[in-house]
Amino acid sequence: MEIRPIISALxxxxxxxxxxxxxxxxxxxIVCNALFIISKRFELMHRPSGMNETDTFWFGSNGFGQGxxxxxxxxxxxxxxxxxxxxxxxxxxxxxxxxGGGWGEGLSLQPKQKKSTANTTVYIVDAQGVDTYGTHIISxxxxxxxxxxxxKFGDRxxxxxxxxxxxxxxxxxxxxxxxxxxxxxxxxPPTTTIVGIVDRLQEPWVENDDVENATLLPGYMPxxxxxxxxxxxxxxxxxxxxxxxxxxxxEANHSRIIGKLRTIEQVRAEAYAGDRAMMIILxxxxxxxxxxxxxxxxGMASFWVAQxxxxxxxxRALGATKxxxxxxxxxxxxxxxxxxxxxxxxxxxxFSFWLMTHxxxxxxxxxxxxxxxxxxxxxxxIAVLGPATRASRVSPAVATRSV
Amino acid sequence: xxxxYLELGLRSLRRNPILTxxxxxxxxxxxxxxxxxxTVMHLMGSxxxxxxxxxxxxxxxDNWSPDNPYNDDGSPPDQITYRDAVALMAAGKADKQAAMYxxxxxxxxxxxxxxxxQALGRVTYSDFxxxxxxxxxxxxxxxxxxxxxxxxxxxxxxxxxxKLFGGQNSVGKTVRMNxxxxxxxxxxxxxxxRSRYYDLTNGAFADPDEFFMPYTTAxxxxxxxxxxxxxxxxxxxxxxxxLDSDCIWQQMWVQLDSPARQEEYRSFLDNYVSExxxxxxxxxxxxNRLLNVNEWMRDQHVVSRDVEVQTGLGxxxxxxxxxxxxxxxxxKFTRKxxxxxxxRALGASRxxxxxxxxxxxxxxxxxxxxxxxxxxxLGLIAVRxxxxxxxxxxxxxxxxxxxxxxxAIASAVLAGxxxxxxxxxxxxxxxxxx
Numbered sequence: 001m002e003i004r005p006i007i008s009a010l011x012x013x014x015x016x017x018x019x020x021x022x023x024x025x026x027x028x029x030i031v032c033n034a035l036f037i038i039s040k041r042f043e044l045m046h047r048p049s050g051m052n053e054t055d056t057f058w059f060g061s062n063g064f065g066q067g068x069x070x071x072x073x074x075x076x077x078x079x080x081x082x083x084x085x086x087x088x089x090x091x092x093x094x095x096x097x098x099x100g101g102g103w104g105e106g107l108s109l110q111p112k113q114k115k116s117t118a119n120t121t122v123y124i125v126d127a128q129g130v131d132t133y134g135t136h137i138i139s140x141x142x143x144x145x146x147x148x149x150x151x152k153f154g155d156r157x158x159x160x161x162x163x164x165x166x167x168x169x170x171x172x173x174x175x176x177x178x179x180x181x182x183x184x185x186x187x188x189p190p191t192t193t194i195v196g197i198v199d200r201l202q203e204p205w206v207e208n209d210d211v212e213n214a215t216l217l218p219g220y221m222p223x224x225x226x227x228x229x230x231x232x233x234x235x236x237x238x239x240x241x242x243x244x245x246x247x248x249x250x251e252a253n254h255s256r257i258i259g260k261l262r263t264i265e266q267v268r269a270e271a272y273a274g275d276r277a278m279m280i281i282l283x284x285x286x287x288x289x290x291x292x293x294x295x296x297x298x299g300m301a302s303f304w305v306a307q308x309x310x311x312x313x314x315x316r317a318l319g320a321t322k323x324x325x326x327x328x329x330x331x332x333x334x335x336x337x338x339x340x341x342x343x344x345x346x347x348x349x350x351f352s353f354w355l356m357t358h359x360x361x362x363x364x365x366x367x368x369x370x371x372x373x374x375x376x377x378x379x380x381x382i383a384v385l386g387p388a389t390r391a392s393r394v395s396p397a398v399a400t401r402s403v
Numbered sequence: 404x405x406x407x408y409l410e411l412g413l414r415s416l417r418r419n420p421i422l423t424x425x426x427x428x429x430x431x432x433x434x435x436x437x438x439x440x441x442t443v444m445h446l447m448g449s450x451x452x453x454x455x456x457x458x459x460x461x462x463x464x465d466n467w468s469p470d471n472p473y474n475d476d477g478s479p480p481d482q483i484t485y486r487d488a489v490a491l492m493a494a495g496k497a498d499k500q501a502a503m504y505x506x507x508x509x510x511x512x513x514x515x516x517x518x519x520x521q522a523l524g525r526v527t528y529s530d531f532x533x534x535x536x537x538x539x540x541x542x543x544x545x546x547x548x549x550x551x552x553x554x555x556x557x558x559x560x561x562x563x564x565x566k567l568f569g570g571q572n573s574v575g576k577t578v579r580m581n582x583x584x585x586x587x588x589x590x591x592x593x594x595x596x597r598s599r600y601y602d603l604t605n606g607a608f609a610d611p612d613e614f615f616m617p618y619t620t621a622x623x624x625x626x627x628x629x630x631x632x633x634x635x636x637x638x639x640x641x642x643x644x645x646l647d648s649d650c651i652w653q654q655m656w657v658q659l660d661s662p663a664r665q666e667e668y669r670s671f672l673d674n675y676v677s678e679x680x681x682x683x684x685x686x687x688x689x690x691n692r693l694l695n696v697n698e699w700m701r702d703q704h705v706v707s708r709d710v711e712v713q714t715g716l717g718x719x720x721x722x723x724x725x726x727x728x729x730x731x732x733x734x735k736f737t738r739k740x741x742x743x744x745x746x747r748a749l750g751a752s753r754x755x756x757x758x759x760x761x762x763x764x765x766x767x768x769x770x771x772x773x774x775x776x777x778x779x780x781l782g783l784i785a786v787r788x789x790x791x792x793x794x795x796x797x798x799x800x801x802x803x804x805x806x807x808x809x810x811a812i813a814s815a816v817l818a819g820x821x822x823x824x825x826x827x828x829x830x831x832x833x834x835x836x837x
Binding site: 001015026027029032034037063067114139153154224276280282285289295299303359 | 422471512821
């Protein structure tokens with residue numbers, strides 16, 4: 001196929017060619033970067049929290065008045081929760097992964113260290129803590145009941161033992177020998193001993209860099225008159241147990257408010273609602289953009305076909321086959337799209353650099369560009385197929401008719 | 404002539420209904436995408452209190468650890484300690500001043516029909532109301548005297564008053580919170596805040612405060628904040644040690660009525676910190692900051708990065724739609740070269756041809772704009788559904804409606820200009836040859 005006649009024909013309608021090329025270029029730039037953002041958000045949203053998320057829920061209890069004995073209420077509540085049918089484990093705690101609010105601390109190897117070796121969140125739980133979160137001990141042991149201290153909010157945390165997530169253990173002791181080591185919670189003695197390591201447990205703050213650093217600390221610590229409970233149920237019985245708990249907890253004690261019961265699935269959905277929205281909005285933009293560009297190509301090609309009906313007839317009369325005409329328009333579209341894509345590759349990286357400097361985004365991986373090329377080539381060819389087929393059906397007799 | 408050109412334009416548009424629809428929908432989608440995102444961005448970042456936003460300032464002091472800055476960029480912490488808040492309140496060097504923090508308390512309604520509920524409120528000084536000017540439906544704020552007396556008084560939000568008293572004037576009645584009775588001195592009218600700019604630490608788009616109570620009263624009752632608390636070293640055991648510690652959990656706003664007053668206050672803060680340094684506090688270099696409302700909102704990224712990226716993409720999408728429309732109009736007008744040549748040969752001036760075709764593209768633009776406005780409305784409904792917390796910033800206001808229409812017409816004329824210019828450069832002679 002001769003490309004030269006196609007190019008010289010194109011040169012006669014430079015503006016239209018440039019406009020389609022420009023549209024293709026911008027489309028490539030936006031689609032590649034938007035897809036990259038979507039894939040990053042998808043990765044973030046699908047990180048495991050380390051918890052059993054499907055069977056677990058949590059809620060708060062807020063008592064009123066000076067005479068309210070939060071400590072005693074915690075014990076009766078836990079007893080009540082644990083004897084409910086369908087409950088596997090229950091614990092008091094202060095927070096859960098992805099919830100956005102929690103307790104942060106520094107862990108150090110030396111006393112009075114200027115900068116903590118690692119930051120971690122602290123979940124203050126009782127002997128059923130590990131089991132309720134649904135995380136797994138990969139080395140060491142669980143808390144013993146006698147280790148669960150009664151603590152007052154506002155007092156320093158001085159637990160004799162802690163259980164840490166694997167990520168945190170590796171950060172503190174890169175050689176992998178964290179088990180049994182003494183570390184400083186904050187900067188002052190006494191030390192606390194790492195008695196167990198769990199495979200994974202996230203912090204409440206999903207946007208943090210050290211999101212995988214979590215520490216389980218044994219204790220009962222009401223916050224004023226408030227306590228929070230985490231409950232894990234047998235698979236499939238969560239919703240049924242939640243109804244039970246809501247009713248039983250309110251009946252058990254009238255001088256308090258039971259907060260809304262929330263499943264960990266809800267906690268996850270809320271934590272990533274912004275990312276989900278961003279993904280949906282960007283997908284909608286990509287869809288509209290590809291549609292507009294495809295329709296633009298259809299519209300433009302239709303005009304060219306209509307404009308050149310006579311020439312097509314002449315070519316057919318001179319012996320060109322239907323296939324030749326079809327191929328002419330497909331090749332023409334391929335050439336325009338290719339030009340646009342080359343410009344688009346430059347724009348794509350310009351856009352990516354802009355996102356990088358202003359929004360701390362990562363540079364677009366190179367493979368997005370060739371994939372984008374293939375997609376837009378295909379889009380162009382499909383879009384032009386209709387008008388090109390119409391062109392190939394132009395009768396050679398047209399050449400002999402006058403306008 | 405205008406009516407005639409309009410008729411010609413409409414007829415020409417009717418002749419290619421699919422193409423016309425494509426151009427109109429293209430412009431409409433572009434407008435909708437850019438205006439939806441721009442509206443959200445505009446309302447999020449808009450000045451919440453334009454008549455005095457340059458007078459209200461947020462106080463930041465850097466009491467953080469000598470070894471690690473609070474923020475990686477070296478900017479001071481976003482909250483201050485209790486002891487500094489109280490010292491600055493006692494000094495009273497600003498025209499108005501209020502320290503504050505967030506507090507959740509259980510409310511026990513007298514009405515047995517209403518179940519007890521946990522309410523989120525704000526603990527602050529009486530100047531809060533004079534500075535931020537929330538509207539009152541009943542009663543008035545508590546006064547400086549009541550601040551000093553640690554009075555057990557409370558101001559309710561409109562919603563709380565509706566829940567507890569069915570919207571009746573409840574001033575003078577009492578409300579029981581955490582088993583203590585507080586007398587109601589005022590009830591707010593609806594306070595439409597797009598962002599809760601006075602406490603960005605605990606969420607710019609968090610739910611509005613349900614009650615307000617004197618700071619001194621809450622401290623008497625040893626109420627810790629329900630909001631953010633950060634410490635860089637152990638606060639020691641117990642309440643008194645906590646109050647004395649370097650933990651930050653307070654926000655502080657001051658009103659400074661003139662640039663001279665602002666300068667005075669800045670040097671007052673510098674002196675205050677220098678004095679504290681002599682006592683062994685504030686180990687970091689002097690790093691106070693006094694930002695006004697808009698500066699503080701920018702610093703805290705009230706307009707989220709996602710929203711900025713979406714707005715950028717929205718406009719890039721509009722450009723693609725415009726390029727698309729230009730291409731289609733160009734092709735269309737080129738096909739009409741014969742017709743144009745004929746009209747020119749029969750005596751129409753270039754200006755006539757220009758007007759005719761510009762009217763045709765104008766019709767496309769205005770239809771696209773109207774459709775775009777409708778789609779923008781739908782887009783904002785979608786944003787409200789996707790981002791629950793943005794309900795206050797995802798609605799169309801008059802300025803944005805006007806802007807949408809202007810943008811639509813401008814886009815269409817811009818898109819129509821080049822094809823029209825090309826159309827009126829047609830040489831009559833070249834077109835009349837057979």
